[in-house]
Amino acid sequence: MAKDDGHLTVVDHPLVQHKLTIMRDRDTSTGAFRQLLREISQLLAYEVTRGLPMTTKRIETPMQSMDAPTLDGKKLALISILRAGNGLLDGVLELIPSARVGFVGLYRDEATLQPVQYYFKVPEGMDDRLVIAVDPMLATGNSSVAAIDLLKQAGATNIRFLCLLASPEGIARMKEAHPDVPIVTAAVDEALNEVGYIIPGLGDAGDRMFGTK
Numbered sequence: 001m002a003k004d005d006g007h008l009t010v011v012d013h014p015l016v017q018h019k020l021t022i023m024r025d026r027d028t029s030t031g032a033f034r035q036l037l038r039e040i041s042q043l044l045a046y047e048v049t050r051g052l053p054m055t056t057k058r059i060e061t062p063m064q065s066m067d068a069p070t071l072d073g074k075k076l077a078l079i080s081i082l083r084a085g086n087g088l089l090d091g092v093l094e095l096i097p098s099a100r101v102g103f104v105g106l107y108r109d110e111a112t113l114q115p116v117q118y119y120f121k122v123p124e125g126m127d128d129r130l131v132i133a134v135d136p137m138l139a140t141g142n143s144s145v146a147a148i149d150l151l152k153q154a155g156a157t158n159i160r161f162l163c164l165l166a167s168p169e170g171i172a173r174m175k176e177a178h179p180d181v182p183i184v185t186a187a188v189d190e191a192l193n194e195v196g197y198i199i200p201g202l203g204d205a206g207d208r209m210f211g212t213k
């Protein structure tokens with residue numbers, strides 16, 4: 001696991017990198033792409049949930065009673081940035097089924113690369129939750145910055161951002177707009193191309209996941 005100043009964590013684990021390589025391959029099918037994203041999301045979840053507050057609970061093992069560590073999943077809000085965010089959400093939610101879930105609907109206008117909002121629904125009490133926003137792609141950063149703006153407007157103060165692939169430009173934009181939001185990603189690619197796609201990247205995550213192109 002590579003870290004910079006605490007703002008960015010790159011999960012360079014061999015399992016993550018191997019699965020990401022298959023996802024990048026243009027010949028990987030929609031079904032395999034979705035399955036791999038689910039698997040990677042669970043490996044990334046391990047990192048993004050590091051340091052989550054724990055309490056203890058009195059339990060009886062077959063041998064004796066003990067105060068055992070436990071997580072209060074209800075204090076966690078997972079926010080999917082639609083639609084591709086759902087590909088990360090499903091796997092993380094499987095690991096933490098009691099987490100609360102919200103959705104920010106955004107798509108990138110292909111000409112301006114600005115996000116267009118079409119939906120917003122998050123759990124109550126955002127100010128009292130650890131919020132993990134998920135979206136596989138951090139390209140220009142316009143979508144994630146806008147989504148986090150909205151989450152902060154809804155009261156969130158403790159936010160982390162989980163993605164699969166990031167560009168250097170997107171990381172810089174997030175760091176400038178939201179220096180308090182740590183980013184966890186599987187890889188930082190070379191650059192953005194002239195139409196705002198990550199290079200070498202994996203193409204359009206939503207289209208590859210849902211087979212829409």
Ligand SMILES: O=P(O)(O)OC[C@H]1O[C@H](OP(=O)(O)OP(=O)(O)O)[C@H](O)[C@@H]1O
Binds near residue numbers: 084109136142196204
């Ligand atoms: O950092 P940015 O330049 O804003 O680009 C990243 C955004 O682009 C993709 O979504 P898209 O707009 O394609 O919507 P989709 O999830 O519905 O496919 C991706 O899932 C991010 O939300």
Ligand SMILES: O=c1cc[nH]c(=O)[nH]1
Binds near residue numbers: 137139202204205
């Ligand atoms: O490379 C990119 C950039 C934005 N959105 C994607 O899905 N892929």
Ligand SMILES: [Mg+2]
Binds near residue numbers: 205
């Ligand atoms: Mg898309």
